[in-house]
Amino acid sequence: MTRTPTANLRAAVLGLGMMGRHHARILQALPGVTFAGAVDPAGDRHDAVRDPALVFATLEQLLDSGPLDMAVVALPTEEHLPTALALADAGVGMLIEKPLAASTADAEQIIAAIHRRGLPAAVGHVERFNPSLLALREKLGEGLLGDVFLVATERVGPFPERIRDVGVVKDLATHDLDIVSWVAGAPIATVSAQTAHRTGRPHEDLVLVNGRLASDVPFNTIVDWLTPTKTRRTRVLGDRGMLVAETVTADLTFYENGKVTSDWSSSQALRGVSEGNATRYALARSEPIRSELEAFRDLVAGDLDAPVVTLAQGLAAVRSAEAVLESARRGETVRIPA
Known part of the structure; x- marks a missing residue:
């Protein structure tokens, strides 16, 4: 639950x-926050800022206008x-x-600078605040699926015309790797990937990833900019059934394994699954x-337990993305150092 803010940041x-x-x-x-302004050299082309005087062309102009407690960096990746x-x-x-940065080296430099100043910081992996994924993770923690067999994502x-500086791996697959x-x-722990370039851009527009977590659970991910319909799905398969999160609609469904009956003797019967009950959960949607900004505000206000995505977690996503690109380039499975 988000606490009541006491600061005016x-x-x-x-x-x-x-x-x-x-x-x-x-x-x-946002309660507890005073909006100090926005920076964009192209101006406010989407009319997002109510007061035109709070739109600045440069960061220097913004900083000269008054002190800042917190800022959201929503710039192209190479500018991070x-x-x-x-x-x-x-x-x-x-x-x-x-992604936190365009490379692991850049990400580490950012983290070092932030730590030197002792500043609050987080990474904008907004999918972690999706109600369907939050509920899915909670159900897994409760043991709903028993042993987990597979985690699979499709994005x-x-x-998107907005992307110029990276391909699908760093722009989108960083969501799924996280x-x-x-x-x-x-x-x-390991990734094995293939990419494709189909639209004439210098960066990949499709990636297929197979991998394995340090817990020995396998995963697979497909991400592309080539499909005419938008799909955002996370599927977790386990001993007792399957959880499917549709993050566009924030829906979560549990598909239970049915009870299998057989006339065969126990020595002949094979353990299997069958279709059982399906439960679509009623979720509180925000x-x-x-939710991400509320958590970050609380962190800046001094709540060290605010559920933000940490710099270390953001760095792990960048490292995983680089391993995916390396695997596709080399045609080999790549191990990610612990």
């Missing part, structure tokens, strides 16, 4: 694109490093949209990005 958004405009919309009405270093120098806590849809580790409670 000055907050800003850097970048007013697809994600930044939503951060700006929510921050302007210089922006995070500038915010760290200014003593500003930051929520950096995923496909048309190409999800499979988070819901199953174990880091990724906007994931709002």
Whole structure:
């Protein structure tokens, strides 16, 4: 449960694109927060900021306008490093949209700068705040599925014109690489991947990943910008059935294994599954990005138990993404160091 905020934190958004405009919309009405402004050299093309005087062309102009407690970095990935270093120098806590950085080396440099200043920081893996995935993880923790056999994700849809600097692995698959580790409670140990380039861009537009977690649970992920319909699905298969989270609609369904009867003797009968009852859970739905910002606000206000995605977790997603690209390039299974 989100606590009642006691601080009045000055907050800003850097970048007013697809994600930044939503951060700006929510921050302007978030309890415990005063909206200090937004930065975008292209201006407020989505009319996300109510007061035009709070739209700045540069970070320097924003910082000159008054002190900041927290900022959301919703810029192209290659701009994360210089922006995070500038915010760290200014003593500003930051929520950096995923991926944390364009490379492991950049991510480590960001983390070092933030730690040197002792600043609150988090990474914007917003799917962790999706009601269906939160409920799925809770059900797994309760042992609903028994032994987990497989975690599988699918994230496909048309190409988004907003993306210029990375391919599907770093833009989208970082969601899934984080999800499979988070819901199953174990880091990724190995990945084997294949990519495709079908739209004439320098970066991959399709990736297929097979892998194994450190807990010995296998996983697979498919991500592309080639499918004409949008699908966002996480499926966990276990001894007692299957949980399926549809994150676009925030639905979670449990498909129970049925009771198998057989006339064969116990020595002849094979253990198997059959279709049983299906339960679609009634979930309390809240906007994931709002829940993410509430958690980050609470962290900045001093709540060290706020459920944010940590810098270390963001770094793990970047490392996993690099391993996926390395595996596809080499045509080999890649082990990710613990």
